[in-house]
Amino acid sequence: MNQKHKTRLVILATDGISKLSPGFEAAIIPIINELQGSHSINLFLSERINLSSETKASLKSFVKCKSFRSGFLAFIQSSLCLLRGIFKADILLVHGITAAWLFPFIQLLTRKKIILRLHGMEWRNESLSMLTKWYLFWAEKIAIQYSHLDITDNESVQDYTAAHYGYLSRIVETGASELLVSPDPEFIRRQYMLEPGSYAYLELSSKANCKLELVLEAMQQQASLKLVIASSSPIASQLKSRIPTHINLIEAPEQTLNQLKMQAACYLFANASPMTDPMLVQAMMLGIPIAVYGVSYNRAATEQKASYFTSAKELQAFFEHLNLPETKASASILKEIAIKRYTWKTISLKYRNVIMESVHSKKKGQFVPKTAGLQYDKLLSLGLAHLNNPS
């Protein structure tokens, strides 16, 4: 298709006040691959993410954006990127809400379509200052209200946006790639003196929401499994002070971690971030038993089919039932779910559908009925008490 007749898509994947979500970070290349034929793509990308020269060549334009520690500078940058993007776009796919203050002006003054890719509830990050949280809480409302479509990767976040704002977010999942390597038992014996199937594997993806102490407490109460804690990023060493010295703490490249993952007796996911974590998704594809921290986001991501724990006791029970047929059956079901929902082919098609839908979308409508704001007494007087809105 001639570049001139392609719909102009601008993807804003910069680090705003909150860093890019790992889910969207991983989705950028599949989205570009899926849409490059039909869309003229302009990409604003965080400097933390590397693109191959082939991918860059398929773009109309590519802008590398600095990743700032200062929230104020990140705010300025995100806003400037969005302003630049307006002039290059028919459709704007915006990750995060940092520059959301511009959305009302874009809707009012232009015909550009805005697709918002939500990044959890950014304002809940306790490391942020009060002023920043206030801004993000307000920005979230503006972003959802003034975008033409908004996307989240998790049904639990969708429930939240529906309850809070009365708008229905689209679900476009977070993807992961299946591991296409064969297990190498000799490698882990040689490298780490571990026998396949003799350890539980815990992968760290976030400092803030990691229920590490729960896992450590549960491991202390059992002797059949060792614990391996791993990360491909500096997070592992940042959490070193919380981890006893006898626990295997491994910071290694992805290929090494993949070998450890594949040959573990079970995979532990102990994060409570408001999203679908790509690490959890990839673990589901392994087909090994998984114990997941029982917060609503993780339950939604695993369709309630995993083993869940919210206490050390529940995790201990999981270890005790590890070899039962039900546990192994659950592992197979999780793999099926992952292959059905979380492959890049499926996800990039969903992005395509959302972007196509946005072309014809008008101002977003709330799905909340007009009677929702009425008190029970008023409904009773109108003969509509059967609607019985919870106040």
Added chain:
Amino acid sequence: METVYLITPLVGFVFVLLFIPALRLIAIRINLVDKPNARKVHTTPVPLVGGMGVFFAAMIALLLAVSSWDVLSEFKNMLLGSFILLVMGVIDDKVDLRATLKLVVQLLLAHFVYAQGIKIDSLYGIMGIDELPEMVSYVLTILVITGVVNAFNLMDGIDGLIAGLAIASFLAYSVLAILIDNSGLAIIFLAFAGALVGFLRYNLSKTKKVFMGDAGSLALGYIVVVSAIIILQSGKDTGSMGILIPGVVGILMLPVFDSLRVYRRRIKSGKSPFQADKTHFHHLVLQLGLKHKWASAFIVLIVILIFAVGMLSNSALGITLTLVTLLLMFIIISSILQHNSNMNAWRDKIQAMEKGES
């Protein structure tokens, strides 16, 4: 005359330190205490004698300060009215009087001061309006007096707040009173301010705590609003209205507009405007994570800021624009606090949703 401005508050301070311990013991014996419940923060019964201690200490300081009764005779109606409210408040603290009865007494006292010539008979050029017709003046005076008295009562929600607000009000008013050369008023304000500082020592104490009680908050609210009207009437011909009006309004703005804001929210939610809840200004400030005494200090600082802005901006903006500026300040501050409160409420809801408890 300047020495009396220093000694009067000191005398009030000393006498309150003498009165309150004695009143405290009596209150415990006769069960004149505030009992804890689900909505309140304290966990043990607290004597409700702060208002009485402050009032009596201030009166003694006043009587010792003035050379003759004539200085105070101009204000006897205000002091008598506040004493009646004090007595009613003590009875209410003990036996819980009906709301309508309390309102009737307030209306009668408002009518009483109007009949004595203390009234809002002019808007002093606000929105271009000066003298008011008598009926409008009457209704406005009654509304303002009962409104402010109740607004002050509603502000008595956390330790140190009502006393802090009253101290700020009286000190600000004493500056205005000195400005218009009304030394009698200035001495009254300083007497109460000194007594209130002494009261704070007990109100913020962990072991010897006392509360103001409805007795104190109603009486103080009455003095604050009636003296505001007196200040404006006294200052009419002094050419200082440009400072007096923003000063008076700046002090009263927070309690009054907070009450109006809360009533509006409750009516909008379909609830009774008088239904107790946790949406007042001080509740919103507590949601910032401050302890009671720091929350009170923060609120008093806001009042002082509004007062200062009012005093300083009038010469540049004129009366009407200054008042609009003060109102905007209040709206912005309360909107930010409400925003923070909403954020906290959603944080709690999300935690419940995460656990599957919604």
